[in-house]
Amino acid sequence: MDFALSEEQRAWKDAATRFAREQLLDDLDLPGRDERREFWREGWERCARFGIQGLPVPEAYGGRGKDLPVTIAAMEGLGYACPDNGLIFAMNASLWTVSIPILLHGTEDQRRRFLPGLCDGSIVGANGASEPEAGSDIFSMRSTAEKSADGWVLNGRKTWVTSGPVADLFVCYASTAPERGVMGISAFIVPKETAGFRVVREIPKMGVRTVPMGELAFEDCRLPHDALLGREGRGAEVFNASMEWERGSILAGALGTMTRQLERCVEHARKRKQFGRPIGKFQAVAHRIVEMKLRLETCRPLVYRIGWLKAQGKDATMEAALAKLHVSDCFVKNGLDAVQVFGASGFVAETGIERDLRDGVGSLIYSGTNDIQRNIIARELGL
Ligand SMILES: Cc1cc2nc3c(=O)[nH]c(=O)nc-3n(C[C@H](O)[C@H](O)[C@H](O)COP(=O)(O)OP(=O)(O)OC[C@H]3O[C@@H](n4cnc5c(N)ncnc54)[C@H](O)[C@@H]3O)c2cc1C
Known part of the structure; x- marks a missing residue:
């Protein structure tokens, strides 16, 4: 084992x-x-x-293959040095919920039409699945798509859409046969x-503020036949x-963020003196940082194992569920510990410590x- x-x-x-x-600190x-x-x-x-959006996309479609x-690994490196978690989150949303579905389920024509733009940065992708009444119970969605002579007519609302207000291309889900439940949903x-599609509003939020979240509406939105992604139903x-x-994969960047946080906490605990000693010499502070290190080290193998499994x-x-559950949990706990290690300077906006915590909370959801x-x-597990 290596x-x-x-x-x-x-x-x-x-x-x-x-x-x-060099290029993402502005x-x-x-x-x-x-x-x-x-x-x-x-x-x-x-x-x-640089190649991020096209990393796992074959070269034939404009990616890096x-x-x-x-x-x-690239996402981890990016998360380490780029403090803009919102930008990283936006790229992940576009990659995993638009590019990869088009690559895996799209026709050759759909791949050739959309993937090069998604890779070269001219297209920002977004995913419209959640609805006001369908969150965790996603397949209870109410949006509908009816067949028409020249394609499909979509009606409904989508919400919490990452990049919604700035995206160019959406992969959305609607029911083409409501009576068939989950087997009636199409992409x-x-x-x-x-025409008939619009961003209703931007929804302000607690973290990842550099990527806007939006609510979408389909109002007799007419799509051609070849807008269907994958098979009907x-x-x-x-x-x-x-x-x-x-x-x-979405939390690979968080591994880098947690590494940066940890390094900053160690540095701060060595420099900051109270009661005549560096605070890192107080066991309470040192142990808090040890917990951060332990959490990070338990996260990394879970994420890289997904890479290995999918590559096979x-x-x-x-x-994937284990990785998402554990890494997001650790991301938030480490963010909170980092604020604690920094004291008031972790709580105020100017150090960026509180921003990582705010950015992490959404990953629980x-x-x-x-x-x-x-x-x-x-x-x-069979339960
Ligand atoms: C930052 C962020 C970005 C997002 N981006 C997108 C996006 O790009 N596209 C998109 O479509 N959606 C997006 N979402 C929406 C996200 O997928 C939903 O918020 C999520 O699926 C939960 O749905 P909900 O918010 O309606 O919560 P609800 O489903 O109402 O859940 C509320 C609470 O009940 C719990 N709960 C519900 N059902 C069960 C159950 N069966 N067992 C145990 N507990 C349960 C939940 O865990 C939660 O604690 C985003 C959300 C966030 C926070």
Whole structure:
């Protein structure tokens, strides 16, 4: 068994770290983009030029053709050096819920039409699945898609959509046969300029503020026949596959963020003196930092194992749920511990310590809440 990164993984991880240090540090902290809740399209494009959005997409469709372990390593490197968790989250949402579903379930024509733009940064992708009345119980969605002579007519609402207000292309889910329940759900590719489709509002939120969240409406929204992604009535398959990839990989960047947090805490605990000694010499502080280290070290193998499983073409339903559950939990706990180690300087906005905590909280909820991850794991265990 080899726990070391391969040469290629190491190279991409280091390159992503260097790239982020050189090109992704602009204008985040007070009074920067986080405060202004502003999406950074220029940063998005820089990441695309570096290759992030196309990492696991084959070269034939404009990507870099790398496997998931390399993609995960690059994301970890990016998370380490780029403090803009919102930008990283937006890229992950686009990658796992738009690019990968199109790659896995799209027709050749759909792949050739959309993947090059998703890789080169000209298209921001977003996922419209959740609805006001359908969150954890996602397949109870009410949005409908009726067949018409020239395609489909969609009606309904989608909410909590990451990148919604700035996205160019959406993968959305609607029922083509409500009487068939989950077997009536279908997936559609929706360009933002489609008539009858609109972003209703931007929804302000606690963290990952540099990526806006939106509510979407379909009002007799007319789509052509070839907007259907995958087979009619098989949208749940598209959704479940995209969630498996997303749950397993979306928190690779958090491994880097947690590493950065840990290093900052060690540095602070060595420098900050109270009662005539560095605070790191107080066991309470040192042990808090040890817990942070322990959590981080238990997270990394879970995430890299998903990479290994998917690179072998294996199912990772249970492993992805375990990784999502544990890493998000640790991300939030480490964020809270970091604030505690820094004291008031961790609580105020100017150090960026509280921002990582705020950015982490959403991970307990997105890609299925952690209660839902526990339900999936229990089901996989036969309970
Ligand atoms: C930052 C962020 C980004 C998001 N991005 C997107 C996006 O891009 N696209 C998109 O479609 N959606 C997105 N979502 C929505 C997300 O998928 C939903 O919030 C999530 O599935 C939970 O649904 P809900 O918020 O309606 O909560 P509810 O389903 O109402 O759940 C409320 C509480 O009840 C618990 N609960 C519900 N059912 C069960 C059960 N069976 N067993 C145990 N506990 C249960 C939940 O765990 C939770 O604690 C995002 C959410 C967040 C926070």
